Amino acid sequence: MSSIKQFQVTFDCARPERVARFWCEVLGYVAPPPPDGFGTWDEYHRSLPPEQQDAWFACVDPSGVGPRLFFQRVPEGKVVKNRLHLDVRVGPGLVGEERLAVLEAECARLVALGATRVRLLPADDDNESCLVMQDVEGNEFCLD
Incomplete structure (x- = not known):
């Protein structure tokens, strides 16, 4: 039996390239290079039938380590809490005030990009603090 070595994370959204x-x-x-024969992604998307234009977009880890992220347009909006979310690891190994400072700094950077701060989950006996946030379309993620 073989084990899976690669996977991608897929997001349903209204505006794939924006997300x-x-x-x-x-x-x-980074965005991967456009398909062969196209100088830009805009050129590629314009070559498609209107109903397929801007229907998807992807981004990749330039180091090749992290999973590919794929964003696909869907007609319905987000209604309930995500069943899956990303934890963005900005403070691994940090504790207390040092951890909070790193989380807050990254939160400020992401809010400037269009994210929304939802709430701080303070440290308890089992877990360090983390910040719950939403991306530009309301998908939850955590700064951890």
Whole structure:
């Protein structure tokens, strides 16, 4: 039996490129090059039938380590809490005030990109503090 070595995370959204570009900034990811024969993604998307234009976008970890993120347009909006979310690890190994300072600094950077701060989950006996946030379309994620 073989084990899976690669996977991608797929987001349903209204505006794939907008959400993908947000996550590129959050994670230091990049858009992959456009398909062969196209100089830009805009050129590629314009070559498609109107109903397929801007239907998806992707971003990748330039180091090749992290998973590919794929964003696909869906007609319905987000209604309830995510069943899956990303934890963006900005403070691993940090505790107390030092951890909070790093979380708050990253939160401020992401809010400037269009994210929304939801709430701080303070440290308890089992877990360090983390910040619950939402991306530009309201998908929850945590700064951890």
